[in-house]
Amino acid sequence: MPSPRRNVDARPLAASASSSSSGPGSPAHGGGGGGGGRFEFQSLLSSRAPGLDPTCTRLRASESPVHRRGSFPLAGAGPSQAPPAPLPEEDRMDLNPSFLGIALRSLLAIDLWLSKKLGVCAGESSSWGSMRPLMKLLEISGHGIPWLLGTLYCLSRSDSWAGREVLMNLLFALLLDLLLVALIKGLVRRRRPAHNQMDMFVTLSVDKYSFPSGHATRAALVSRFILNHLVLAIPLRVLVVLWAFILGLSRVMLGRHNVTDVAFGFFLGYTQYSIVDYCWLSPHNAPVLFLLWSQQ
Numbered sequence: 448m449p450s451p452r453r454n455v456d457a458r459p460l461a462a463s464a465s466s467s468s469s470g471p472g473s474p475a476h477g478g479g480g481g482g483g484g485r486f487e488f489q490s491l492l493s494s495r496a497p498g499l500d501p502t503c504t505r506l507r508a509s510e511s512p513v514h515r516r517g518s519f520p521l522a523g524a525g526p527s528q529a530p531p532a533p534l535p536e537e538d539r540m541d542l543n544p545s546f547l548g549i550a551l552r553s554l555l556a557i558d559l560w561l562s563k564k565l566g567v568c569a570g571e572s573s574s575w576g577s578m579r580p581l582m583k584l585l586e587i588s589g590h591g592i593p594w595l596l597g598t599l600y601c602l603s604r605s606d607s608w609a610g611r612e613v614l615m616n617l618l619f620a621l622l623l624d625l626l627l628v629a630l631i632k633g634l635v636r637r638r639r640p641a642h643n644q645m646d647m648f649v650t651l652s653v654d655k656y657s658f659p660s661g662h663a664t665r666a667a668l669v670s671r672f673i674l675n676h677l678v679l680a681i682p683l684r685v686l687v688v689l690w691a692f693i694l695g696l697s698r699v700m701l702g703r704h705n706v707t708d709v710a711f712g713f714f715l716g717y718t719q720y721s722i723v724d725y726c727w728l729s730p731h732n733a734p735v736l737f738l739l740w741s742q743q
């Protein structure tokens with residue numbers, strides 16, 4: 448005489464062999480009492496391959512270790528126990544958020560939390576509010592306008608071809624930076640932190656967005672440019688790197704940016720220098736530009 452356990456275990460196999468139209472709540476689909484692992488497996492199949500043939504789904508499920516493990520709870524269930532109703536599609540999807548989704552959401556949460564903590568100069572009444580004027584001075588030191596005007600002025604005063612070449616490329620780098628940052632800000636449209644006061648010196652319309660930080664890109668780009676093209680004593684080189692780093696940090700302290708805006712800004716600025724270096728303008732590859740400038 449077969450034991451009750453073997454009787455119950457045979458049911459899903461018989462059902463899957465004889466019926467091709469059983470629903471998601473049927474034992475053949477893992478809807479038997481307590482089959483949580485099976486529902487999860489089912490939702491993986493339904494969310495990843497919505498058009499999958501039901502017969503194929505069942506066959507795959509029966510091959511999986513999850514399916515085999517899921518049949519054990521049935522052993523304890525009596526033949527009269529009704530299977531639970533299938534979950535709505537949206538709920539089943541929620542059971543399986545992707546690893547990347549969870550990682551991104553966690554990173555964003557940490558970013559917001561850390562940025563708020565570091566925003567100690569965001570207002571006059573903030574804990575480091577008295578440092579705000581100093582931070583705003585740093586802000587101007589990395590602003591696009593002084594760098595553009597300064598480069599144009601030096602170009603107009605330069606009397607050597609070598610100097611002109613370096614300055615021409617710095618001008619190209621600054622313009623490329625403005626363009627790329629405006630493009631990414633316009634595409635990503637991440638709002639500035641809620642605790643930011645929008646009291647910045649001369650902004651463009653895209654500067655209401657925060658990703659990436661334009662000051663951080665400029666700091667990384669310009670400091671890499673200077674370190675590669677100016678002969679400086681070691682203490683001055685250290686100072687250039689420090690300036691870039693503190694300028695980036697000050698963006699978060701002022702409440703202008705989240706940490707990820709600045710981190711990506713540094714990365715982008717560093718990469719931009721590689722582009723400038725690759726496309727280096729010289730009297731050989733851009734003679735018209737240099738001739739035009741020398742006639743000014």
Ligand SMILES: CC(C)=CCC/C(C)=C/COP(=O)(O)O
Pocket residue numbers: 590591592625647648649650651654656657659660661662663698703
């Ligand atoms: C008007 C010009 C020529 C440049 C704008 C410079 C500026 C205001 C950039 C924004 O920087 P953050 O993204 O770091 O706030």
